[in-house]
Amino acid sequence: MKLISLLLLTLSLSYASVVTSYLESLSIEVKKEEPNFKGFDKQRGEKIFTSKHIGNKGKEISCVSCHTNNFTQNGENIFTGKEIAPLSPKTNPKRLAKLKTIKKWLRRNFKDVYKREGTALEKGDVITYILSKD
C-alpha cells in the first residue's frame, strides 16, 4: 500500500511538473527584463484571455470565442466548427501535459487573437489564469 501511494505521488508530481517547470522557465525569462518581477497574475491572465482584439482573420475575437470561459466544458473552433476539448487539466488530463503542445498552442493562439506571439509574462499570466479556474 505504501508503495502504491508512493508510486502515485511520484506519478502525480512528475505529471504536474511539466506545466510548473514551464512556468518556472517563463518566470526566469521575465526576471531578466524585470528584476522586480513578483510572479504571474491570474487577473492579468484573465484580461489576456477575455479581451477582444481584431485577430489574424480580421474578425474581432478573444480566446473565449473558441474556448468559452468555462474550462470544464468543450469549446468550438469558430472558423471550422470543430469541437475543442476542455481547457481545465482537472477535467481534461491531456491539457497542459506536454511541453511541446503547450508551446505550440500558445504560439498559434496568440497569433490568432493578437496577431503576434505572446511575451513570457503574457504566457505565464494566461497559464496561471487557466490553472486558477476549475
Place this chain on the structure above:
Amino acid sequence: MNRIVFILVAFSIIVFASNYEGKKSNGIQNSLYLNECSSCHMGFQAEFLPQRSWNKMMDTLDDHFGVDATFDKSDEVKVREYLLKNASDAKRGYGEMKEFSSSISRTSTPLAITEIPKFKREHREVPKRLIVQKDVQRISNCMACHTDAKEGLYKERNILIPNFGRWDD
C-alpha cells in the same frame, strides 16, 4: 520448382491481402497526421489532392487559410512525407476521391478540397439553407452529411443530410 511456385503463391497472397485491406476502408491510420491536422478540422484524405497541392500546403502552414498552423519542424517533415505518399497522383486511386482529384486541371494547385471542380459540381444542387443550418454550418464539414467520410468513401447511399434525409440526384 515446387519451392518457386510456393514462394510465388505466398507472395501473391501477401500482395492481394495488403491490397484488399487497403480497399476495404480508406480511414486515415497515420496518428501524427491526425493529431496535427485534425485538431482544428476533419482529417481530410490525402487522396483528394495531388502532390503539388500538399507541397504548397506544407510550405504555407504559417498562413493556413488565415491561421498559423505550423508545428514541430521534424513532425512537419513526416506529415509531408505521409501526404506526398498518399496524394492523388502518387498511387492508383478509386471511388469518389479518384473522381474528384481527376477533375483538377494540371495547371491548377488547389489548397481547398471545396475548390475542386467536381466537388463544386457535386454540391451545386444542395440548397444553401441545408449547408448553413446549425448541424452543418459549412460546406467543408464533410462528416455532417457523409456518414462514411472518415472511411474516405463518400458514397451517395451513405449521405444523410441533417433535417432533410437521404440525397438522391
